[in-house]
Amino acid sequence: MIEAENITKVYKTGAVEYKALDNVSLTIKRGEFIAIMGPSGSGKSTLMNILACLDRFDSGRYKLNGKDITFMNDNQLAKIRNKEIGFVFQNFNLLPKLNLLENVELPMIYAGVGKKARHDTAMKALEKVKLTKWYKHKPSEISGGQRQRVAIARSLVNKPFVIMADEPTGNLDSAVSIEVMHIFQELNEDGVTIVMVTHEEDIARFAQRIITVKDGRIVSDESAN
Template sequence: MLEVKDIVKTYNTGEISFTALKKVSLKIEKGEFTAIMGPSGSGKSTFMNILGCLDKMDEGSYILNNKNITNLKEEELAAIRNKEIGFVFQAFNLLPRMTILENVELPMVYAGISEKLRKEKSMTALEKVGLKDRIKHRPNEISGGQKQRVAIARAIVNNPAVIMADEPTGNLDTRSTLEILRIFQDLNREGSTIIMVTHEPEVAKHTKRIVKFTDGEIVSDEQVKDRVIIE
């Protein structure tokens, strides 16, 4: 599903050089639910940005869904982002002037999908996250937990190869956090591959595998032994 080998990423600001990733290698199989953890500055966000084709590595290789995307141009990476990757961010990133339905349709607009099919697929995605009755609302008319559910619907609407979630519960209360984790677990049971950055051990316990970063390197990679499953 996804494999990176010997990834190196260095940032240069003036005379200062900082290596965020030091020959990182990782393989994630189809259907895994993986948490990426580590303190601030550990490299986990840089790693996720590279996995999500939002940033380029300086060295190393990247295979995603049987495609070598190591040396693709920006426009090719944009197509990969839209087709193969579903993003869920801490800040939701919904467009305030659009309805819930229009926000979910957005990736398909960029993909050139017909209006009729866009609506059908968006309704199906919103039904999966329990928001089919909110399609005409705008983001400022729903709660934070509901906003994140809309963001998940938008992430899955193109049937991506992998869902990448960056601190998806960071702005949510306990009840909403559990709702979001239940949705992720349901999607994973249906076959979705999910990679989630989190700094909260209690959230990571809901995944199947935890990969920890420190100082730009992977320091542990373990299956979750006492996994919390939400029915």
């Protein structure tokens, strides 16, 4: 479970301060599929980066699966991140010199998983996104939609509590975007918690709950159906 309470984030540029998040409270339960929407500059990525333990906040409290991460140091935070969170980015973030299998294995290398277990888990994850037969190919040899499916496979391998996806369809055309959303829905039906930032309403509709952020505050939080 994600429990964020009264989170405030201030960016300081020289003497200028900007409150990107203003007293945001949010609870996300295991198994939810959430879309975070809002205009450009409203604070969506800032919120997601904090929930993903990538960024710090200035006041408030944040508990992830019962662990209060508010005062953790960078090392502790990195461990929580690697164990509890799977990442999917707009630009896929695959390493071009590694083949698809090696890309999917990466989070397990950081987690110290042995070679055989790494291989087997990565192949299973590739099977989930229907890309096993491409496993020896490089990212440059497959399409954008396939690259995002590899990134989703990679996000799954450490069995994270939640997948955090920042504009996962931002670089994909609409037919391919829908394919990617169907994969998220299937994973969610298997019990995976998903938090996705998007500015596209058609994409947000695939979630069960839509949270709208404006000027650093949550202005609505409602069921998508």
